[in-house]
Amino acid sequence: MSVSIIISVLLGIGFGYVILPEYILQYTDVIIDIGLCVLLFFVGIDIGTNKDIFNQIKKMGLKILLIPIMIIIGSIVGSIIAGVILDLPINESGAIGAGFGWYTLSAMILASESTKLSALAFITNVVREIIALVSIPFIAKYIGDIESIAPAGATAMDTSLPVISKSTNAKTSIISFITGVILSTAVPILVPFILNVLD
């Protein structure tokens, strides 16, 4: 899937750069808006079908929620600090950080704001996923099991989960999955929220 994602974006870039007549561009706003709604609907279905998540949270205790909460705060604060260093508006860098590695959705939400911001969100969250996949085994070994969930962000429930599972233990894998579901739910809420509130 990730190869098809990269190919789709690259094909689009090539099409837009070489062929596209200007008049089609005005319709891309509407297409992205409608498409985003369709995408969010499917994201909702995915989250809703994970019923067991509530039982798992109950079983492990509500304090388990501190892990996703800390990842949310850490990701947003970290990206805002990076934004200050890079001289970017803090609402934009904060919104990018609130993508938590979910590059497709965060980039799509920000596409209606600005193309440059959307492109930066896409690349930043792709880079986050790559860093996560490479660093998780080392973080699990030298820092701690639970800490290895942190770089994965929203991908802790899907693409990063096999790496976390292999590098840690069953309990950490369950916490990772719960964290991923919560962060995935937070992305469509926090990205527009931070963009508007910190503006």
Added chain:
Amino acid sequence: MRLILYLCILGIGILIGYNELGIDKLKRQLLKIQNISLLFLLFVMGIRIGADKKVITSFAELGYQAIVISSFSILFSIILVKFVRGFVTKGNDKEEMKNEC
């Protein structure tokens, strides 16, 4: 306004998924539609990036910014998780030890 719309759509999706309203039969088709619409949307997003010459010329700069932002996000997440890990795992570890006994 946009956020409310996103929340409503997400909520409707969650309700349908939770109650499995016709989801089982349509699961395979839904996954197909989801993948196709996602790839099409990414293609459209790519078109916008390609048509914006400013974005194309600043790709190297965007790459540098992306590495800095993602590294800081990850670093701060790890630090904060480390900060609460003792509290989160405390009871569970005791329980596990009890179970082992």
